[in-house]
Amino acid sequence: MRFGFKAVLPLLLLQAIIADVYLQNPRGSNNRLHETSSKRRNANRLFDSQNNNKGGYNTGDRLAWRMGSNVRRQYAMQYYGSGPSSAEASKLMIEWTNQHGCGEPGDKNKCDIVIQYMCSRNGTDEDYPLAWGRIDAALNGHVFYMRDGTSTSTMDYRGPRNRESDSSYVRRMRGNFAYNRSNGGLHETVWWYDACRYREANGGLFTADQDLRKDVQGYVSASRTRQNKDGTRSGYECPEERDYFPYWQPTNQYEDLTRFQNTPWIDLAWLGDKSKCKYIKDNSYNQKGKHRCVHSQDDDERSYGRYINKNDCESKGGEWVEFASFIEVLEDIKSQTECTRAARLDGRNKIIWGQLRSDKDEKKCIVQAPELICDEAPWTRVNHLGNAYNEMGDMKTPNASRVDVAMPYFP
DSSP, X not given: OEEEEOEEOOOOOOOEESSSEEEEETTOOTTOSSOSSSSOSOTTSSSOOOOOTTOSOOOEESSSSOOTTOGGGEEOOOOOOOOSSGGGOOEEEEEEEETTOBBSTTSTTBOOXXXXXXXXXXXXXXXXXXXXXXXXXXXXXXXXXXXXXXXOSOOOOOOOOTTOOHHHHHHHHHHHHHTOOTTBOBSSOHHHHHHHHHSBOOTTSOOTTOOOOOOTTSSOBTTOBTTBTTOOOOTTOOHHHHHEESOSSOOOSSSOOTTTOOOOOEEEEEESOGGGHHHHHHHOTTTSOEXXXXXXXXXXXXXXXXXXXXXXXXXXXXXXXXXXXXXXXOTTOOSHHHHHHHHHHOSSSEEEEEOSBTTXXXXXXXXXXXXXXXXXXXXXXXXXXXOEEEEETTEEEEEOEEEEEEOOOOO
């Protein structure tokens, strides 16, 4: 799950985005792992929380002694998934504090709060190969597997070069995959971050007085934003996608993830000015396909392109491809009739028979998440990491900033 403030554009895994947001339930890490000090060791381990170094919760120890480097000694919170109907919802109360306040539309502390999550299947020991220097094993294992890790170091990465040839790209990415350490924490994939580093930034965004310098490719990439003008890397998070919502690109983490079914970022809730709810829902990726510029489907060539609009993409020889969002792909279902039957039995998700990407004819039974929750944000005052005023019937009751959500249902 991912949580935080984002800019809204007029067009379980947890992290807080932008401006001192602290997740209290479920426990937000703030990039902590197993530190014994009051301060976290690495503020850029998995994401850019922009929070105080003393915030956050450690990954718990499952036993009476410290977990150290043994992943089996980590304690992971567990929650029941929802059933297919509204009566079978498994509820989770998400609670947080935000230092800079949040208020009514028009207030000086107006804010928009976005809550998202990403899922990956559980696996076995074979899904965690060391794969040092072995691209085949890495592609089948820890390169895509979400985890806390046992090291506080940031994953390694080598970025693109100016006028990089396809052969140079393949060699560089083989290195990025092969040295993607199995003991490192992982949210997004290195493939996703490399696409972000290669993709041009949206030139229509407000950057104030920040000078976004060009990357080595000769243009400003999506790794630089008003909040991240120097392109500092935090795990494999894409800064532009982190800072703006709804994002205009699909957030799929690789071309094909049928084994682990790593989902894109799924929108769970948007809290802010309710007059924007129609726009937010219409542009959420949950049930609306989004496009990416694709240059090749050959394993020996870069697949993702630089451009973020159809005309520029196609004028440079690319294909403007639509990608579908999903929380699960029902691989055992092989026909539209079976998929329609599954959709009738699911009263929570949207299930469709369609293409995961528009440039491939193969159709699958795709499970898409429900519409996101759209509501007012709880009112809080500035510089107060405490209770908020939450609407409850005809009265306002002071308690933590919170929203009730239903856990996902996987058919």
